[in-house]
Amino acid sequence: MKELQHLNKYFLKYKYQLILGVIITAIARVFLLFTPRLVREIFTVVENWNNGIITDKSVFKAELLENILLIVGASIVAGVLTFLMRQTIINVSRYVEYDLKNEVYQQYQKLSLNFYKKNRTGDLMNRITEDVSRVRMYAGPAIMYSINTITLFVIALIYMFNQAPKLTLYTILPLPILSVAIYKLSKEIHKRSTIVQEYLSKLSSSTQETFSGISIIKAYGLELQTSANFNQLSEESRQKQLDLVRIRSFFFPMMILLIGISNLMVIYIGGKQYIDGEIESLGTIAEFIIYVNMLTWPVATVGWVTSIVQQAEASQKRINEFLKKKPEISNTVTEPTTIKGDITFKNVYFTYDDTNIQALNDVSFTLNKGKTLAIIGKTGSGKSTILDLIGRLYDIDKGEILIDGKPIKSINLTSLRNAIGYVPQDAFLFSDTIKNNITFGKEDASDEDVITAAKQAQVHKNIVKFNKGYDTVLGERGITLSGGQKQRVSIARAIVKDPKILLFDDSLSAVDTETEEKILHHLNTVSKDKTTIIVSHRVSSVKNADHIIVLDNGKIIQDGNHNSLINKVGYYKELYEKQLSEAY
Ligand SMILES: Nc1ncnc2c1ncn2[C@@H]1O[C@H](COP(=O)(O)OP(=O)(O)OP(=O)(O)O)[C@@H](O)[C@H]1O
Numbered sequence: 001m002k003e004l005q006h007l008n009k010y011f012l013k014y015k016y017q018l019i020l021g022v023i024i025t026a027i028a029r030v031f032l033l034f035t036p037r038l039v040r041e042i043f044t045v046v047e048n049w050n051n052g053i054i055t056d057k058s059v060f061k062a063e064l065l066e067n068i069l070l071i072v073g074a075s076i077v078a079g080v081l082t083f084l085m086r087q088t089i090i091n092v093s094r095y096v097e098y099d100l101k102n103e104v105y106q107q108y109q110k111l112s113l114n115f116y117k118k119n120r121t122g123d124l125m126n127r128i129t130e131d132v133s134r135v136r137m138y139a140g141p142a143i144m145y146s147i148n149t150i151t152l153f154v155i156a157l158i159y160m161f162n163q164a165p166k167l168t169l170y171t172i173l174p175l176p177i178l179s180v181a182i183y184k185l186s187k188e189i190h191k192r193s194t195i196v197q198e199y200l201s202k203l204s205s206s207t208q209e210t211f212s213g214i215s216i217i218k219a220y221g222l223e224l225q226t227s228a229n230f231n232q233l234s235e236e237s238r239q240k241q242l243d244l245v246r247i248r249s250f251f252f253p254m255m256i257l258l259i260g261i262s263n264l265m266v267i268y269i270g271g272k273q274y275i276d277g278e279i280e281s282l283g284t285i286a287e288f289i290i291y292v293n294m295l296t297w298p299v300a301t302v303g304w305v306t307s308i309v310q311q312a313e314a315s316q317k318r319i320n321e322f323l324k325k326k327p328e329i330s331n332t333v334t335e336p337t338t339i340k341g342d343i344t345f346k347n348v349y350f351t352y353d354d355t356n357i358q359a360l361n362d363v364s365f366t367l368n369k370g371k372t373l374a375i376i377g378k379t380g381s382g383k384s385t386i387l388d389l390i391g392r393l394y395d396i397d398k399g400e401i402l403i404d405g406k407p408i409k410s411i412n413l414t415s416l417r418n419a420i421g422y423v424p425q426d427a428f429l430f431s432d433t434i435k436n437n438i439t440f441g442k443e444d445a446s447d448e449d450v451i452t453a454a455k456q457a458q459v460h461k462n463i464v465k466f467n468k469g470y471d472t473v474l475g476e477r478g479i480t481l482s483g484g485q486k487q488r489v490s491i492a493r494a495i496v497k498d499p500k501i502l503l504f505d506d507s508l509s510a511v512d513t514e515t516e517e518k519i520l521h522h523l524n525t526v527s528k529d530k531t532t533i534i535v536s537h538r539v540s541s542v543k544n545a546d547h548i549i550v551l552d553n554g555k556i557i558q559d560g561n562h563n564s565l566i567n568k569v570g571y572y573k574e575l576y577e578k579q580l581s582e583a584y
Contacts, residue, residue: 001309001313002313003313003316003317003320004135004138004309004312004313004316006316006319006320006323007096007100007135007138007139007316010095010096010099010100010139011092011096011139013099014092014095014096017088017089017091017092018088018089018092018143020088021085021088021089021092021144021147022089022147024081024084024085024088025081025085025089025144025147025148025151026147026151027081028077028078028081028082028084028085029078029148029151029152029155030151030155031074031075031077031078031081032074032075032078032152032294033152033155033156033159033294034070034071034074034078035071035074035075035290036159036286036287036288036290036291036294037159037287038067038070038071038074039071039283039286039287039290040163040281040283040284040286040287041067041283042064042067042068042283043281043282043283043286043287044281044283045060045063045064045067046064047281047282047283085144085148086144089140089143089144089147090140090141090144092139092140093136093137093139093140093141093143094136094140096135096136096139096140097132097133097135097136097139100132100135100136100319101128101132103323104127104128104132104319104322104323105128107322107323107325108124108128108322110327110330111322111325111327111328112327112328112329112393112394113388113393113394114328114353114354114394115325115327115328117354118354122201122205126201127318127319127322130197130315131315131316131318131319132315132319134308134311134312134314134315135312135315135316135319137308137311137312138308138309138312138313138316139312141305141308142305142308142309142312145298145301145304145305146301146305148298148301149298149299149301149302149305152294152295152298153295153298153299156291156294156295157172159291160288160291163279163284163287163288164270164273164278164279164284164288166269166273166278167266167269167270167273167279167284167288168288170265170266170269171262171265171266171269171288171291171292172295173265174258174261174262174265175258175262175295175296175299176299177258178254178255178258178296178299178300178303179299179300179302179303180303181254181258181303182251182254182255182300182301182302182303182304183302183303183304183306183307184303185247185250185251185254185303186303186304186306186307186308187307187310188247189244189247189248189251190307190311192240192243192244192247193244195240195243195244196237196240196241196244199233199236199237199240200237202233202237203230203233203234203237206229206230206233207230210226210230255296255297255300258296259292259293259296262292262296263289263292263293266285266288266289266292267285267289270284270285270288271285328394328395329392329393329394329395329413330413331412331413331414332409333410333411333412333413334412335412336412336414336415337406337411337412337415337416338415339403339404339411339415339416339419339500339501340369340404340500341369341370341404341419341500341501341530341531342366342367342368342369342402342403342404342405342531343366343367343373343390343401343402343403343501343531343533344365344366344367344400344401344402344403344405345363345364345365345366345386345389345399345400345401346364346399346400346401346402347362347363347364347398347399347400348360348362348363348364348389348396348398348399348400348401349361349362349363349396349397349398349399350382350385350389350394350396350397350554351397352394358554359382359385359554360382360385360386360389360396360554361382361553361554361555362399362555363382363386363399363551363554363555363556364399364556365547365549365556365559367531367533367547368531369500369529369531370527370528370529370530370531371531371532371546371547372527372531372532372533372534372544372545372546372547373531373532373533373534373545373546373547373548373549374533374534374535374536374541374542374545374547374548374549375533375534375535375536375542375548375549375551376535376536376537376539376542376548376549376550376551376571376572376575377550377551377552377571378551378552379537381551381552381553381554382551382553382554383505383506383535383551384425384505384506384535385554386533386535386551387422387503387505387533387535389401390403390420390501390503390533391416391417391420391422391503392408392409392413392416392417395409403416418499419499419500419501420499420500420501420502420503421441421493421494421495421497421498421499421501421502421503422494422503422505423487423490423491423493423494423502423503423504423505423507424490424505424507425505425506425507425509427483427486427487427489427490427507428490429474429475429481429486429489429490430474430475431473431474431475432473432474432475433468433470433471433472433473433474434463434466434469434470434471434472434474434489435447435450435470435471437474437489437493438450438453438454438470438489438492438493438496439493439496440493441493441494441496441497441499442496442497442498445496447470449496450470450492450496451470452496453492453493453495453496454470454488454489454492455522456491456492456495456519456522456523456525456526457488457489457491457492457495457519457522458488458511458515458518458519458522459485459488459489459491459492462485462488466479482510483510484510484511484512484515486510487507487508487509487510487511488511488515488519490507491504491507491519495526499530500530500531501530501531501532501533502523502526502527502530502531502532502533503532503533503535504532504533504534504535504536505535506535506536506537508520508536508538508541509536509537509538513540516538516540516541517540520541520544524544538579539562539572539575539576539579539580540579542562543562544562545561545562546561547559547560547561548560548561548562548565548572550565550570550571550572552571557570557571558570558571558572
């Protein structure tokens with residue numbers, strides 16, 4: 001229960017609804033328990049009529065009717081209260097589920113990129129869906145059924161002991177056996193349903209992967225093989241489902257058996273006691289039969305609730321593991337920082353934790369506000385890493401990164417990221433309209449801003465050709481853009497944000513040189529007062545930059561401007577000549 005204490009703050013938040021729920025539950029049970037006593041009354045009235053104690057037929061009828069009406073009345077009140085019990089306690093569990101989901105999601109957002117590298121997406125999704133649902137079962141049904149069982153049991157036992165103490169003992173004897181049996185069964189059901197769940201998620205991720213890679217599968221003619229893999233997985237999954245169904249089938253027969261045994265005991269022992277004169281009325285036997293049936297389900301829930309609590313505890317433990325994680329990159333500055341855009345790297349060293357790859361080795365450069373730096377170099381030389389470090393997606397090992405002359409850690413993280421317009425290597429677009437994809441970083445951008453940015457990114461003409469223009473939906477339910485179109489929408493997104501710092505990570509690789517030329521021309525105007533970094537493999541993209549650095553294996557091996565570098569023997573000159581000859 002230690003892990004579940006995390007939920008106490010939510011119980012405190014919804015304390016009034018919870019207390020109301022508990023009171024309603026208790027009162028509902030009291031009303032429910034009127035029925036057995038009233039049934040006994042009816043039996044007594046009938047016995048009295050048979051024994052001649054009541055002789056007046058109208059009195060007999062009136063007493064019968066009174067008890068029947070009382071049963072109907074008590075049942076209606078109990079029914080209404082049971083409805084209200086669910087409306088309070090189950091509602092609270094839904095509120096708790098909602099709050100907990102939000103808490104986990106907020107925490108996910110705070111955690112740094114490294115966290116996402118170390119944990120699989122499926123696992124992250126599971127904690128926010130499966131685990132939170134299991135915890136909800138504790139916050140709602142488990143609490144509700146526990147209160148239900150306790151109140152019903154206490155009140156019923158008091159009534160029963162008052163009526164016939166010996167019969168009570170015999171009646172409740174099989175109930176603990178029922179509880180333990182249900183507990184064991186629930187545990188086994190849970191074990192098997194977890195396996196079924198695992199198979200279902202394997203099936204869905206494998207299907208999802210197949211659909212995502214359908215063009216490759218078709219191109220390589222692998223349909224039969226993927227179908228065979230699917231069938232095998234599906235067959236295994238079916239087997240596990242059948243195992244689960246088998247164990248579940250025991251549940252109700254077992255309950256019926258144990259209720260049957262209890263009923264028989266009441267009839268047998270009660271009957272003997274009646275014959276021996278230990279109990280006065282046959283009505284008591286009827287009353288006890290109703291108690292047994294009323295108590296069976298709550299007693300069965302003791303076993304069920306125990307297993308729910310155990311599952312919830314395990315799930316909350318997994319959730320807590322993530323909630324307790326401290327973000328590696330945190331914002332320590334509360335005041336917003338105004339950013340101008342000067343960037344300085346001083347002897348920066350950086351190694352990726354997970355792979356131990358040293359991506360940057362003693363990198364230094366200075367880039368003043370409004371200037372353009374280009375980074376060129378072989379793949380894996382550390383170009384993207386420099387951009388990630390400017391956005392403080394990682395903290396460096398050694399050296400210093402200064403923004404406007406201040407250490408990057410002393411700058412408000414939100415202000416820093418708000419000041420950056422980043423165009424990643426793989427343009428990521430959401431399943432949303434083109435317009436919303438462009439205004440992603442600046443939701444209040446006007447239609448005019450969006451169109452201007454799209455024109456500057458050379459994608460406006462493509463967009464207006466679609467039937468719905470800027471309202472065209474992209475992604476799974478919409479159209480698929482070409483690689484170059486995606487890159488350009490992504491560039492428009494950065495431009496519309498009007499940031500102080502623009503970072504382009506090989507963002508023109510999928511556009512032809514003519515379009516590239518036009519985009520670069522517009523970028524000259526757009527980035528006039530902005531600090532710009534362009535990462536590229538193409539000399540044509542970087543030649544107009546104020547400063548160019550050439551990276552190799554995390555080290556700067558050359559730097560200067562285009563004119564100086566093409567006159568120096570080295571990587572840049574070689575690349576320039578090679579790309580020049582390819583162009584002709
Ligand atoms: N998130 C990461 N975790 C671990 N290692 C990484 C990560 N990102 C990059 N690396 C490694 O760091 C080195 C530098 O990578 P980086 O992406 O900065 O290179 P790049 O010059 O941008 O390459 P490319 O031109 O192919 O995009 C590479 O060896 C790469 O494998």
